[in-house]
Amino acid sequence: MSTDHHHHDHDHEHIDHPDTDAGPWSEHRYIEGALRELLIEKGVVTAEEMRAQVERMEGRNPGLGARVVARAWTDPDYKARLLEDANAAVDELGIEIQPTHLIALENTPEEHNVVVCTLCSCYPRNLLGLPPDWYKARAYRSRVVREPRAVLREFGTELPDSTRIRVHDSTADMRYVVLPRRPEDTEGMSEEELAALVGRDAMIGVSVVTKD
Amino acid sequence: MSEGEAHRGYHDMGGDQAGAIDQEGHAYLLWEKRIDAMMVLLSGPEKKLIRVDELRRAIESLGPDVYEDLSYYERWTAAITALMLEKGVVSQAELDAKVAAMKAARGDAA
Amino acid sequence: MSGFDVGASVRVRLAYPTGHCRTPFYCRGKTGVVERVCGAFRNPETLAYGQDGEPQLTLYRVRFAANDLWADGEPGVAVEIELYEPWLESA
Numbered sequence A: 001m002s003t004d005h006h007h008h009d010h011d012h013e014h015i016d017h018p019d020t021d022a023g024p025w026s027e028h029r030y031i032e033g034a035l036r037e038l039l040i041e042k043g044v045v046t047a048e049e050m051r052a053q054v055e056r057m058e059g060r061n062p063g064l065g066a067r068v069v070a071r072a073w074t075d076p077d078y079k080a081r082l083l084e085d086a087n088a089a090v091d092e093l094g095i096e097i098q099p100t101h102l103i104a105l106e107n108t109p110e111e112h113n114v115v116v117c118t119l120c121s122c123y124p125r126n127l128l129g130l131p132p133d134w135y136k137a138r139a140y141r142s143r144v145v146r147e148p149r150a151v152l153r154e155f156g157t158e159l160p161d162s163t164r165i166r167v168h169d170s171t172a173d174m175r176y177v178v179l180p181r182r183p184e185d186t187e188g189m190s191e192e193e194l195a196a197l198v199g200r201d202a203m204i205g206v207s208v209v210t211k212d
Numbered sequence B: 001m002s003e004g005e006a007h008r009g010y011h012d013m014g015g016d017q018a019g020a021i022d023q024e025g026h027a028y029l030l031w032e033k034r035i036d037a038m039m040v041l042l043s044g045p046e047k048k049l050i051r052v053d054e055l056r057r058a059i060e061s062l063g064p065d066v067y068e069d070l071s072y073y074e075r076w077t078a079a080i081t082a083l084m085l086e087k088g089v090v091s092q093a094e095l096d097a098k099v100a101a102m103k104a105a106r107g108d109a110a
Numbered sequence C: 001m002s003g004f005d006v007g008a009s010v011r012v013r014l015a016y017p018t019g020h021c022r023t024p025f026y027c028r029g030k031t032g033v034v035e036r037v038c039g040a041f042r043n044p045e046t047l048a049y050g051q052d053g054e055p056q057l058t059l060y061r062v063r064f065a066a067n068d069l070w071a072d073g074e075p076g077v078a079v080e081i082e083l084y085e086p087w088l089e090s091a
Helices: A029-043 A047-058 A062-074 A075-085 A086-092 A138-143 A146-156 A191-195 A200-204 B031-045 B052-059 B063-069 B072-086 B092-105
Strands: A099-106 A111-116 A164-169 A174-179 C009-012 C030-040 C057-065 C076-085 C088-090
Touching: A029 A047, A029 B031, A029 B072, A029 B092, A029 C088, A047 B031, A062 A075, A062 A086, A062 A174, A062 A191, A075 A086, A075 A099, A075 A174, A086 A099, A099 A111, A099 B072, A111 A146, A111 A174, A111 B063, A146 A164, A146 A174, A174 A200, A191 C030, B031 B052, B063 B072, C009 C057, C030 C076
Parallel strands: A099 A174, A111 A164, A164 C076
Antiparallel strands: C009 C030, C009 C088, C030 C057, C057 C076
8 A cells, every 4th residue: 555645646535535545544544534434324425525635735825825916016006905904815816715814914124013813823814724743833933932033043034133023823713824024136028937936834923935 | 041031832942943844744644634624624613623723732731851852743643633522522432433443454563 | 983093002902812813823912013904804713713704804904013923023024814803902
């Protein structure tokens, strides 16, 4: 049985036979399998719904957010709309954002934004995909509200002392995406080339976008 | 200990001292994607069986030791299972029997 | 609805309810400024127990200067937190 089964080969994936991942299973992995099979047997969910939802989530990644950023960098009117009503602006690009209430935060030389969820791990997953492990872990959630400059430094981001920092704790119904600063000397680049520069961490706000 | 500290949830960690941030990630495994998908479906507009707020309440009820011991999606699994039991959608006996059958099928005697 | 306007000075109630809530411990009893009004949302404190979350509550974003949250708060740092109206009082 192939260990990289779930990376491709979806047509042959049998959702009711979850033993396609090799290696030892934790107790909770068994419980996940047992619960899923029971919910399918009882008609609460269907195997097809499960498969479709896994695929929907796999289709979401930081590339979606990067498209939004690149458009905002190249179209001032779009940027204004994004900062005014991020849901509508993301929707304009055909990205399905509902039911998220999205707020876009613009980085400037004077002000840098960084996002966290100290209580759990709220994240704009419809725009950026699933969050990285560190975003959900105790160290980041504990520290970034209290010592953001030290945390940013750990991510290799050194900001001038004159740059104010706004830390956004997504405690409730809003989700946040950072609009990073456009790097210098990129005037000749296309929107697509610009999007390729924009990484996940810059849209969380722990890093900045660089040309190379 | 400041006033109220005893009532502070173990999940409520903003401002705490903590060590270096481990930036190594892992690629999500299929079972992790499935428990995530299960939550999206169960909380979606069609089924409305669980609310995200209930998931969070259930995670905050796991207890500090379990919370620290489990991985992110193991917490979700434990919490969603607790909610399905609480709501009577599945029974503990059904779960136990299914887990035992799956272990037997994989040749996992433990 | 009483309501707070953008720019209003508000203090987070110093309360320790048991059960699910979305008001981080570190901002309780602290004073900040309303950054924006997000709208009305169902109450997570009752949604968490299977209720319908009605009546809806006004949700605010409140900006706190780091040195109003912590004695060692860094200069030039602000923390912005979403808080539901019942947790806020005029300051």
